[in-house]
Amino acid sequence: TQLLEQSPQFLSIQEGENLTVYCNSSSVFSSLQWYRQEPGEGPVLLVTVVTGGEVKKLKRLTFQFGDARKDSSLHITAAQPGDTGLYLCAGKWSNDYKLSFGAGTTVTVRA
Amino acid sequence: EAGVAQSPRYKIIEKRQSVAFWCNPISGHATLYWYQQILGQGPKLLIQFQNNGVVDDSQLPKDRFSAERLKGVDSTLKIQPAKLEDSAVYLCASSLFGQGYSYEQYFGPGTRLTVT
Numbered sequence: 001t002q003l004l005e006q007s008p009q010f011l012s013i014q015e016g017e018n019l020t021v022y023c024n025s026s027s028v029f030s031s032l033q034w035y036r037q038e039p040g041e042g043p044v045l046l047v048t049v050v051t052g053g054e055v056k057k058l059k060r061l062t063f064q065f066g067d068a069r070k071d072s073s074l075h076i077t078a079a080q081p082g083d084t085g086l087y088l089c090a091g092k093w094s095n096d097y098k099l100s101f102g103a104g105t106t107v108t109v110r111a
Numbered sequence: 112e113a114g115v116a117q118s119p120r121y122k123i124i125e126k127r128q129s130v131a132f133w134c135n136p137i138s139g140h141a142t143l144y145w146y147q148q149i150l151g152q153g154p155k156l157l158i159q160f161q162n163n164g165v166v167d168d169s170q171l172p173k174d175r176f177s178a179e180r181l182k183g184v185d186s187t188l189k190i191q192p193a194k195l196e197d198s199a200v201y202l203c204a205s206s207l208f209g210q211g212y213s214y215e216q217y218f219g220p221g222t223r224l225t226v227t
């Protein structure tokens with residue numbers, strides 16, 4: 001069974017601080033996506049990464065895909081209350097076409 | 112562009128009762144997905160349709176869950192009879208294509224089911 005682990009499970013920070021959440025697997029991903037889910041809503045896609053070592057930026061969000069394509073990180077600079085939500089990573093492994101989701105990291109940014 | 116529509120948004124039933132959820136995907140999206148998201152977990156794929164055919168239902172508890180996508184557009188997911196452990200948010204998503212490295216799934220707001 002291939003597992004996708006996210007850490008930490010919960011993160012609470014003050015507005016203006018930086019944060020990083022992680023996504024790890026023992027198997028190689030063919031592609032990996034990050035989603036944000038707000039209470040009462042479905043997940044919304046933030047980014048897709050495919051190439052090992054790839055770095056993508058979306059305003060204050062920086063996404064990094066590990067060189068070996070087994071891990072990824074999401075870094076938020078100067079977090080704002082609007083960044084509050086559940087951050088999910090979802091990956092496709094090389095031998096499986098399905099998208100598998102991690103349990104997510106719940107981020108709370110206090111004003 | 113209208114998003115993925117789901118109804119109802121909330122449902123409370125007693126165990127052993129039946130329940131049905133409805134999903135209308137984004138127009139033109141060939142692929143439709145039903146996910147189950149239990150509190151504290153990420154979404155788990157239950158079934159994937161490509162047009163009106165089933166691509167994957169390996170994680171669908173077929174003794175109690177059923178789903179159909181008539182005419183390749185709307186879809187319904189049914190649970191009969193419901194168990195306490197079925198309490199979860201049921202998410203519907205659609206995508207333009209179902210294959211390839213990079214594709215985007217658009218999610219609906221979900222139906223929160225509580226089984227008492």
